[in-house]
Amino acid sequence: MENTLDIIVFWVSAAFAIGGAVMMVWQRNPVASALFLILSLISQAALFVQLDAVFVAALVIIIYAGAIIALFLFVIMLLNLRGESFGGRSEGPGRFVKLGIASLVGAELVYIISMSIIPKLELGLQKAAPMNFGDVKLVAGLLYSKYLYPFELTSILLLVAIVGAVVMAKRDENEKPDADLVE
């Protein structure tokens, strides 16, 4: 973080990362939400690049922005969700309950973060990342030694989810196909 250019890039990407996240929640249109999520992720990738963690940045874009959000959008398009799908503003006394729960969760998050994470932070742009942070060899080494079992367990969980989705989506063999679909 020696020169002004780095600092400008940092603040711009940070603003886009947070702004994108806020707008994602704010939007009523599901497609716009997904697009703002991509914006936020790309800005996060830019932040990782600034920490010399190009590998992590590439992973964020390839896996999250490239694959996962693409599937989100695919589902949104398949179900043809439009702007109204999320409903309008809530009316009546129910909204106060919603507001109360939301503020409670929000306050809890703020409390936890301010008590546990913030005092440990070393402020200043330079101190955020240790040496070799996000190096390919380092990531691979950790993934295949220290975190091998959690990693494999997560893969099995995902596999189970995929198989479950296929079973649920597959039509019963005996069931008659839709009359509309057969000429």
Next chain:
Amino acid sequence: MTITEITIIAIAKIGLVIFVVLTACAYATLAERRLLAFFQQRIGPNVAGPFGLMQPLADGIKLAMKEDIRPEKAEKYFYSLAPLITFVPAILVFAVIPFGDTVEIFGYKIDMVISDLNLGILFIFAVTSLGVYGVMLAGWSSGSKYSTLGALRASAQMISYEVAYGLSIIGVLLLAQTFSLKELISQQVGFGGMYVWSQPIGFGIFITCAIAETNRSPFDMAEAESELVAGYLTEYSSMRFGTFTVSEYAHMIAVSAVATTIFFGGWQTPFEFLGFIPPVMWFSIKVAGFMFFYFWIRATLPRFRYDQLMNFGWKFLFPLALLNTMATAGLRLLK
């Protein structure tokens, strides 16, 4: 070099690359039409200028003069945004492709690459994976059945083939032990040193998936004019349509450049006795060869049926790519 000099050189390089790529796109359309005509024993566009060389310019002017139509049912912002979202990833790939060796101009040593990233290959795959959004948004935001169907097909196809696409180059990465395109090129010396010889299966899968990724015939299910009018492009007209066309050709050239760099030694001279041809020319010749292959395939093969396409991707290419990766890793361990 001072900061100012570096900045000026960088901007000059970016400008030059964008200019060259866009010009190449324009002439790729002409080359495609002329070659298709040749394959089908027609004449093709030959009236505008000598050999029809002014045809791309005429096409461009024609497109710009046409009325820009936006359907009433279209989602306003996304409809305008989609062509741009398609265009940016297609052109961004060229940021890391090395076009030639370091040259000296006016006493400055200049690398013939905009940015020599250590993880160049990952950058390419990151950018390519974003390409699907333009197509999805275009189809969805047009608010018409053909567009939506085309976009659904196209995105399902692109997501499916991206898996085998990524796996196909792992063999080369295992052999090369690097993500840097510059090092990849320096390892492939001479005709025999090209990675296409040590990774023929990987190359086959790569080029097949590349054609599917760019939505070109015989994988052009997304447009399939005989059933879907023009797929996700149906509602677009004028320069918005033009942007999609330019993006498609830029994407094809980008994929060709990546294939050249990874499998065919980039700008390296394959034969000693042809050393008088400069590296940049070698790069262009190899890329042009791939573009010719694209057109040739289009004129030769009929379009896949949709279920055939999905089966081919998931049940043939994907397991083959996995096997290739495992075999290469095994051989690498035995050495």
